[in-house]
Amino acid sequence: MNKPLILVVEDxxxxxxxVTTTLKTNDYRFLVAANGEGxxxxxxxxxxxxxxxDLGLPDMDGVQVIRNIRSWSNMPIIVIxxxxxxxxxxxxxxxxxxxxxxxxxxxxxxxxRLRVTQRRLAIMPAKLMSDKSIFENGKLRVDYAGGCAxxxxxxxxxTPIEYKLLCLMSRNVxxxxxxxxxxxxxxxxxxxxxxxxxxxFMATLRKKLEADxxxxxxxxxxxxxxYRMIKVE
Ligand code: CA
Numbered sequence: 001m002n003k004p005l006i007l008v009v010e011d012x013x014x015x016x017x018x019v020t021t022t023l024k025t026n027d028y029r030f031l032v033a034a035n036g037e038g039x040x041x042x043x044x045x046x047x048x049x050x051x052x053x054d055l056g057l058p059d060m061d062g063v064q065v066i067r068n069i070r071s072w073s074n075m076p077i078i079v080i081x082x083x084x085x086x087x088x089x090x091x092x093x094x095x096x097x098x099x100x101x102x103x104x105x106x107x108x109x110x111x112x113r114l115r116v117t118q119r120r121l122a123i124m125p126a127k128l129m130s131d132k133s134i135f136e137n138g139k140l141r142v143d144y145a146g147g148c149a150x151x152x153x154x155x156x157x158x159t160p161i162e163y164k165l166l167c168l169m170s171r172n173v174x175x176x177x178x179x180x181x182x183x184x185x186x187x188x189x190x191x192x193x194x195x196x197x198x199x200x201f202m203a204t205l206r207k208k209l210e211a212d213x214x215x216x217x218x219x220x221x222x223x224x225x226x227y228r229m230i231k232v233e
Contacts, residue, residue, distance in 0.1 A: 036060035120174030138232030
């Protein structure tokens with residue numbers, strides 16, 4: 001397999017060096033860009049496997065870079081945010097980013113996010129890009145055509161909303177979905193009380209899906225941001 005090509009977009013030389021050194025010593029190839037214009041140019045001319053994108057760039061907002069790339073490509077984008085405000089990450093995720101890292105981050109965190117995204121890439125052609133009607137992840141099996149789900153061979157008795165939620169999470173396995181994205185897909189709108197309802201439905205879904213709802217194996221909570229279905233090994 002070819003070494004994955006990562007586009008690193010970061011204007012801060014110290015962070016850029018940390019990232020590129022980590023990539024070099026972990027068998028990745030990389031390209032760098034120090035601003036948004038450079039990022040769009042490198043992304044379109046080299047078609048990288050993953051983009052690591054700093055949100056605070058000198059020439060434009062990172063969210064604009066995401067919108068530009070998303071207008072022509074689904075390449076995975078992991079956002080790097082120095083700002084601790086959740087609203088920036090959420091805006092980036094809603095614009096089409098796949099995942100996020102908050103500065104300061106460790107080398108281990110960076111490598112873990114890259115691995116999650118690579119696993120997503122590995123299953124994309126086979127399971128996500130095709131119109132395959134069965135989804136399998138660990139002991140979970142969702143039969144989209146049949147409208148039912150199984151855990152360890154046992155049918156899960158889900159309410160229509162729980163089932164819809166499970167389908168949405170499984171079709172986006174590996175990706176962080178924001179509260180807004182989920183509620184818009186489930187209810188067609190996103191009001192404050194929809195996010196509260198989402199928490200309730202997520203809790204009841206987890207009771208059925210997770211062996212231990214307090215340490216979930218399938219659906220991860222991103223506090224203040226949303227949820228992600230994990231690809232189980
Ligand atoms: Ca920056």
